Amino acid sequence: xxxxxxxxxxxxxxxxxxxxxxxxxxxxxxxxxxxxxxxxxxxxxxxxxxxxxxxxxxxxxxxxxxxxxxxxxxxxxxxxxxxxxxxxxxxxxxxxxxxxxxxxxxxxxxxxxxxxxxxxxxxxxxxxxxxxxxxxxxxxxxxxxxxxxxxxxxxxxxxxxxxxxxxxxxxxxxxxxxxxxxxxxxxxxxxxxxxxxxxxxxxxxxxxxxxxxxxxxxxxxx
Ligand SMILES: C[S@@+](CC[C@H](N)C(=O)[O-])C[C@H]1O[C@@H](n2cnc3c(N)ncnc32)[C@H](O)[C@@H]1O
Numbered sequence: 001x002x003x004x005x006x007x008x009x010x011x012x013x014x015x016x017x018x019x020x021x022x023x024x025x026x027x028x029x030x031x032x033x034x035x036x037x038x039x040x041x042x043x044x045x046x047x048x049x050x051x052x053x054x055x056x057x058x059x060x061x062x063x064x065x066x067x068x069x070x071x072x073x074x075x076x077x078x079x080x081x082x083x084x085x086x087x088x089x090x091x092x093x094x095x096x097x098x099x100x101x102x103x104x105x106x107x108x109x110x111x112x113x114x115x116x117x118x119x120x121x122x123x124x125x126x127x128x129x130x131x132x133x134x135x136x137x138x139x140x141x142x143x144x145x146x147x148x149x150x151x152x153x154x155x156x157x158x159x160x161x162x163x164x165x166x167x168x169x170x171x172x173x174x175x176x177x178x179x180x181x182x183x184x185x186x187x188x189x190x191x192x193x194x195x196x197x198x199x200x201x202x203x204x205x206x207x208x209x210x211x212x213x214x215x216x217x218x219x220x221x222x
Contacts, residue, residue: 044066120180164178
């Protein structure tokens with residue numbers, strides 16, 4: 001494990017409480033929409049990378065996808081597994097790290113990683129992107145988010161390497177672990193070997209400035 005790849009430990013604590021899990025249970029509309037569209041055009045194998053408590057993996061399996069889901073948090077995977085068992089969904093779960101995926105080359109039609117791969121420094125994030133590229137089929141689709149430099153946490157705390165910040169403001173949040181922030185040009189450079197097809201900077205809470213995240217979809221080039 002790389003030194004900066006530690007945020008899953010904070011998430012493991014979050015996933016232990018009902019309050020911590022509460023806002024992560026409903027699949028995002030944009031994920032549902034793209035998943036449905038890709039399924040209609042023939043996509044069948046999907047990976048939910050950094051699945052948390054499994055909201056997207058459950059959605060994919062319920063729509064007929066052959067579904068794999070991985071997370072660095074054992075507690076997250078345990079909850080996701082229980083939900084799948086309870087609802088009779090077949091999902092192949094794994095506890096593991098985004099920089100070393102236990103899957104073969106060109107295995108997936110679709111990989112999503114929602115609010116996950118920016119946990120680390122630039123090198124860690126670049127390694128996660130190369131693992132996503134390796135495991136996607138040529139022409140396969142990646143959907144995910146990255147932290148934008150417009151985000152209110154950008155520049156806060158200690159810069160442990162370029163554009164990577166650790167902000168230990170209350171001793172418990174995942175900001176106490178390295179987070180990498182980028183602008184649009186840096187994001188496109190990071191996704192070398194992909195054609196970025198949509199890119200939007202979204203503020204999830206317009207009353208506050210903390211919440212700017214890039215939302216992207218990209219096609220894996222041959
Ligand atoms: C903000 S949560 C998002 C969970 C899920 N993608 C969702 O949208 O509901 C981030 C997740 O990424 C996982 N994570 C963080 N760093 C990771 C790493 N290096 N490898 C694997 N999972 C990681 C955490 O354990 C946590 O479950």
